[in-house]
Amino acid sequence: MNAAIRAVVRQADALGHETWGIRHGYQGLLDKDWAPMPTRACANILQRGGTVLHTARCPEFLLPNRRAEAAENLRAEGIQGLVVIGGDGSFRAAEALQREHGVPCAGIPGTIDNDLPGTERTLGFDTALNTAVEAIDRIRDTASSHGRLFLVEVMGRSSGMLAVHTALACGAEAVLYPESPDDSYETLVARLYANWLRGKRSSIVVVAEGDGLGSAVAVGDRLRRDHGLDLRVVVLGHIQRGGSPSALDRIWGSRWGAEAVRRLDAGESGFYLGEVAGALALLPLAQVLDPHPSPPGDLSELVGILSR
Amino acid sequence: MNAAIRAVVRQADALGHETWGIRHGYQGLLDKDWAPMPTRACANILQRGGTVLHTARCPEFLLPNRRAEAAENLRAEGIQGLVVIGGDGSFRAAEALQREHGVPCAGIPGTIDNDLPGTERTLGFDTALNTAVEAIDRIRDTASSHGRLFLVEVMGRSSGMLAVHTALACGAEAVLYPESPDDSYETLVARLYANWLRGKRSSIVVVAEGDGLGSAVAVGDRLRRDHGLDLRVVVLGHIQRGGSPSALDRIWGSRWGAEAVRRLDAGESGFYLGEVAGALALLPLAQVLDPHPSPPGDLSELVGILSR
Amino acid sequence: MNAAIRAVVRQADALGHETWGIRHGYQGLLDKDWAPMPTRACANILQRGGTVLHTARCPEFLLPNRRAEAAENLRAEGIQGLVVIGGDGSFRAAEALQREHGVPCAGIPGTIDNDLPGTERTLGFDTALNTAVEAIDRIRDTASSHGRLFLVEVMGRSSGMLAVHTALACGAEAVLYPESPDDSYETLVARLYANWLRGKRSSIVVVAEGDGLGSAVAVGDRLRRDHGLDLRVVVLGHIQRGGSPSALDRIWGSRWGAEAVRRLDAGESGFYLGEVAGALALLPLAQVLDPHPSPPGDLSELVGILSR
Amino acid sequence: MNAAIRAVVRQADALGHETWGIRHGYQGLLDKDWAPMPTRACANILQRGGTVLHTARCPEFLLPNRRAEAAENLRAEGIQGLVVIGGDGSFRAAEALQREHGVPCAGIPGTIDNDLPGTERTLGFDTALNTAVEAIDRIRDTASSHGRLFLVEVMGRSSGMLAVHTALACGAEAVLYPESPDDSYETLVARLYANWLRGKRSSIVVVAEGDGLGSAVAVGDRLRRDHGLDLRVVVLGHIQRGGSPSALDRIWGSRWGAEAVRRLDAGESGFYLGEVAGALALLPLAQVLDPHPSPPGDLSELVGILSR
Known part of the structure; x- marks a missing residue:
């Protein structure tokens, strides 16, 4: 996932935006456990397993009022878009956040199971x-x-x-x-x-x-x-x-991270990225509700x- | 390449054919440096780098009369189809062998450069x-x-x-x-x-x-x-x-090896296999003369x- | 273990001896599941995990009459010395074989547990x-x-x-x-x-x-x-x-394999090899009965x- | 080297000392390019290649007056002992620093060449x-x-x-x-x-x-x-x-790092650590002037x- 984080931060920097890293997933969004992430903070993370932003389950995020708080936190801080790296649970939450509160969201598929609808590949x-x-x-x-x-x-x-x-x-x-x-x-x-x-x-x-x-x-x-x-x-x-990511995972993490930021910068949102017919593609966030693909x-x- | 060799041998066995392994590439075809390859000979080769059949350059094969000899050797031995694993040089030779002498040929892309026309991937x-x-x-x-x-x-x-x-x-x-x-x-x-x-x-x-x-x-x-x-x-x-092949190379080597045999068995020839838009595809051998793809x-x- | 097998075969060849490989451990000794092992048979095995000679448990070998058979098999075939690669069970059997029937035995410590008495290191x-x-x-x-x-x-x-x-x-x-x-x-x-x-x-x-x-x-x-x-x-x-052995395991396997053959060739037997104070050392086979070392x-x- | 750095910091912490990390080797000693290093700063560095403290050549340190400056810098900051990780050049400088200015020094062998006198092993x-x-x-x-x-x-x-x-x-x-x-x-x-x-x-x-x-x-x-x-x-x-260090390098780096601090804490100095006859040993810093060992x-x- 670090490849995607690095790409988000540096592509955003190239477009003149500042990026904040949210630690521990949606829990961090509720706790305002976040901080600005300069491009230097992404030095030498590409080759590392895990995620420098840590992760956590956040069952509370299933509650509408908690999502409302999260949206309010983002607005108060002036954060204009959210890039979510995760699996179908994370994407459903992002879909709700955007539908209910208008938070512009972009998803990057990050699960070792490769079981997300619509995409032939997921990070890991x-x-x-x-x-x-x-x-x-x-x-x-x-x-x-x-x-x-x-x-x-x-x-x-x-x-x-x-x-x-x-x-x-x-x-x-x-x-x-x-x-x-x-x-x-x-x-x-x-x-x-x-x-x-x-x-x-x-x-x-x-x-x-x-x-x-x-x-x-x-x-x-x-x-x-x-x-x-x-x-x-x-x-x-x-x-x-865990473990140092393979070349392919690094390449797709980099491509998706950069594309997510470019699209948000261009005013698009409510999508997740994927690989379709071998090429980078955009899918509507709602598609995550489709049945998962079979081998x-x-x-x-x-x-x-x-x-x- | 061993993944493809193993797949050729075992798919052929499943279809009731015998496979012969030709050592040292086209040179071995001229020298009759070949032998039957039972399925047991492919045990534990999937994870090994290099090729159990060895390889060699064979500039002589550019000469039409040498190709004629090779075709004659194959005919004399009763070999009904040839699977060639290699890059554009190997495929041009295969194309000539089929065009000039009617030897049914199938190509499997095997070069670490990934520079063959038409396919998004090559083995290695x-x-x-x-x-x-x-x-x-x-x-x-x-x-x-x-x-x-x-x-x-x-x-x-x-x-x-x-x-x-x-x-x-x-x-x-x-x-x-x-x-x-x-x-x-x-x-x-x-x-x-x-x-x-x-x-x-x-x-x-x-x-x-x-x-x-x-x-x-x-x-x-x-x-x-x-x-x-x-x-x-x-x-x-x-x-x-060299080195133990990655999972993807093993998977594509296995898929292409099996498909090459199935197609030859079904009477098709004069093709090479590839990945097009993320899926397994057949390309005409003559397409190898196209310009190589750019990154x-x-x-x-x-x-x-x-x-x- | 393949490093030790290769070293035994090639050092023996250098000293003018022929080596036979016994498959499946002591069971193979009982079943005469053996064959001459030329130096070429050891090409490209150094980097492979496991053992080309396979292995097996052989509870029967605890019976004195079965050991007598094994000794008779060795004598009948004209085999003059036995190199055993294994842990304490294998060494106890070798010790008995030599004590009871005069078969010259040499042991090479091969167990991933590193729990043999007397030696600071075992292969694996x-x-x-x-x-x-x-x-x-x-x-x-x-x-x-x-x-x-x-x-x-x-x-x-x-x-x-x-x-x-x-x-x-x-x-x-x-x-x-x-x-x-x-x-x-x-x-x-x-x-x-x-x-x-x-x-x-x-x-x-x-x-x-x-x-x-x-x-x-x-x-x-x-x-x-x-x-x-x-x-x-x-x-x-x-x-x-399993897995390709580390450099140290290959080096010690090579050193011990060669030394075992040199010592047998010089008329010594009834020992196993080890590392003592950082150096290659000989230990009497009977020492395997000592308590195992603690970390x-x-x-x-x-x-x-x-x-x- | 990170294994040794981590061991120095954490063993010092266990003994009630604070550790400062000096960046870029002796150059950093001249430039006061240093900072306190808490135990948390050593989290997840054990498995990383290179050194978190960076390194640099420092030819100036061959000049006596520059070494005097370095000693003065250490005294002014209240640093009571120096752990040097490096090869024979680094150890010669440490030896001079202690001999000329009484700075208590301890050396940890860190060179991939394994060519230091007296020790059978060096980190890397x-x-x-x-x-x-x-x-x-x-x-x-x-x-x-x-x-x-x-x-x-x-x-x-x-x-x-x-x-x-x-x-x-x-x-x-x-x-x-x-x-x-x-x-x-x-x-x-x-x-x-x-x-x-x-x-x-x-x-x-x-x-x-x-x-x-x-x-x-x-x-x-x-x-x-x-x-x-x-x-x-x-x-x-x-x-x-570079590359993630092997298990042995991590173990010896940990042992040497901890031992260097314990010895300095006990009032000993002017030594470097090594492996002699398979065991951890202390060698006088001056021994680094001996001829290097041959394979x-x-x-x-x-x-x-x-x-x-």
Whole structure:
């Protein structure tokens, strides 16, 4: 996210605007936990994980009167536009803030799950994907040396995006994810047996956190119980967050951050940025209410074909 | 490239075809340096850099009679289609082989320069980009600690693609590349002085190998001579090649490898694969003769805005 | 381990001996699952994690008659010495094999736990340490951004070596490990409160797998129950195994592999190699029965001082 | 170095002392470019490359009257002890400052060359070693795929320490370094031919920056001229500096930083810290005038044996 913050600050400076950084998300907006952010404050943050502005959940922001306070805080300070970096929750709040109180808002997609409607990419996804793939490359060394079955859980509460891309990139033998068809457990068992018969002694199965069968631990227990399989479960968890961002995430963070400011400067608002058909695109904030995208079916099918 | 090789072999196996691996590129086609490649031979190659089939230059292949021999070798062995992974030289040869001798050919873009006509992506580009960015992150530590100017040369003989994307992703102060306007040296000097006046003591300038001003060494000499600047030159060189491929390169290598085989199996040929508007696409082999794409101008402009 | 395998094979070749690789550890010795290993078979394995010879548990080898079979297999094939890479279980078996049947054995310490008696280092420890530290650096990004408490479990069934070194290297706020004093839970709680009062909002506690308080999950449950703390648990697990070995692990693997062969060639046996006072040293195989070393107390104390 | 800075500040705080950070090395001591450094200023610096205090050359400090000024500055501010992190130049200056003006000094070895007398380790060496090895792993991918000879220059003006350890860890075919015998060029040529005859098509030769034969570029030119070899030269250069420090460097930086403060607090001074026989040790500052250590001969010999 720091790439986007840096781009917002410096593009604004180039257009003659001052930027204030709001710490701890919407909570900071309520608490006036903010300060001017000069361009120098963005030196050497591009390569750092996390966010220099910190973040926090703010359930209060769901209350209309709290949003009214936030709008009043912004007005009192003379802040003319708000750039929100976050996922669908953050965007819904921004949409309400603009609709109810006329605060000009721009959204930059920042979630490792890549599950926002309308955009093919969100900040952090490419980094999290590479981190998961590197971790599984290490696990593969052990799986191969020991001839073992591993279930590896990756993030993605309600989205299989990260799981399917990770599985394809690390050469997993199978992938389980929320949007996959109901018979995925039987399919998994059949594939593991087929691999075994083919002489493949080690297998890695990627499981999305929010898979319908339950977590990797649950799937592992079921496989042990039903088929007596000797297996190991690894939960990647928070390792996938953080870390120095990948080149792509830095490039898109920079492009979106600069574009958000240019558009606000030009009087546009009520949008979020995205990648559509490979190009930078504007989407109306209200589109965040659309259903979230599913991972392409041909990719998950490819996982099976390529691990034979 | 190993991701594409693995995908070709395993998709072919799934369709009931046998795959032969040709070592050392077209030279191996002339020398019959080939062998059957079972699916097991592709175990654990997805995460490795380089190519298990090796590669070599083969100037002889420019001669029509040598191409005729190659076609005859393929026919004699009963090989029904050829998947070529490489850059524009390799694709021109494939185009000639198909046009002259009817060998069904499919191309998979494999060059870290990302300079093939028609496609937004080539295999190895994302990996090389991340490698260059990581290297420059390290150099940034020294540049900041010592308050120094660094010129860093990245690959890309006639293309600034890698240079511009690297510069944006590593927060470089400037970028020089072949397709940039003639006044780039004066622009560079002006920007370095402006940064100095703004209190910025360390700067990193990314220089494309094939920049019109000459290599990073030449630009460095000129800056030293004209302005007495104390600077360091780093040539990233072959460090950008090799290394475990990024997730994106693995995913596209897998997708293209599988698609190439499916299309050949369906009787199509004379194409190469690419990414167009974010999606997998087929391009006619003859399109490789088109002019190579230039890096987007807005990205190189952004480098300047964001390093203020 | 591949560094040691490569060194054994190539040093043996330099001394005029042939090397056979035994797959799947002692099980392979019983099954004659072995083959000659030429120096070319060791090309490009130095940088790979895991082991090209695979590994397996072999409980049968605890039976004297099975060891007799193994010795007979070696004799029948004319194998004159055995290099065993592994931990204390593997060394005990080697010790018995030599004592009972006169098979000349040499041991190379290969366990990521660094818990073998007599040696300051085992292969894999430095790699696992760096892997754990990199993973926790990522978690730190999230801990800082969100102001959260994380419990991170690292490997080390009965040894705190990995936990204490990891904690010091990643700047953890506290470390729990098997050999630490009984009051460690109270100490932990006191330290977390002290940090909180000092304004430190994020904390990372490293927990050794075999800590007396139970796993990180158990400690986390207790902290939640007793103090209502909002925390996250991450189990690094098998991510710490595998991965391209660190420079130090490659260097010591190379040195030990070569030395083992030279000593066997000179007629010595019944030893394992180690690092003592920073230098390469020979230790009698029987020393593996000594108690395992504890992590230096001053290091774990330093964790507390430096996280203030 | 940040690990050592953090340890100095926090250990001093634990002992009730205040720490001031001096920016830009001895130049900052002359310019009073210093400020109090609270423990909070050391948050999240452990994992960063470079140094938060910046660094600079200061040739003036060789003049006795400038050193007198520096001592006066320290006295005037009430600073009671100086911790110097650096190489032999920095330590010589500290030695003079203490001898001439009674300023209590403590040295922490900080140079990636690992060429300080008396100590087996300096901060940055393990990190630079791993960085060089990772870079050469990438080059190896290309060398293998293309069957090529690479000369790779690593840092080390007058010391082969980094070159020899790098060569062993990356499985280089040969290494050239300043302290090696005069006939190293002939030995190199002989070895390259022997490898070629043995069927080894790709070779990597590590060359120390300060090798007697000249730089890697010079050696490459000579090999091309004398033997018509087709080869590539890569100069790793400043890539080896910077980057997130390895676990070992963080641990030793932490240990040395804390120990330096404890000793100064106990009234000791005029020493530098080191690793002797694997343990933390104190050395008299004057020992820095001793000749620098040579890389162990058995390691460079091993490079040859293991690359057969």
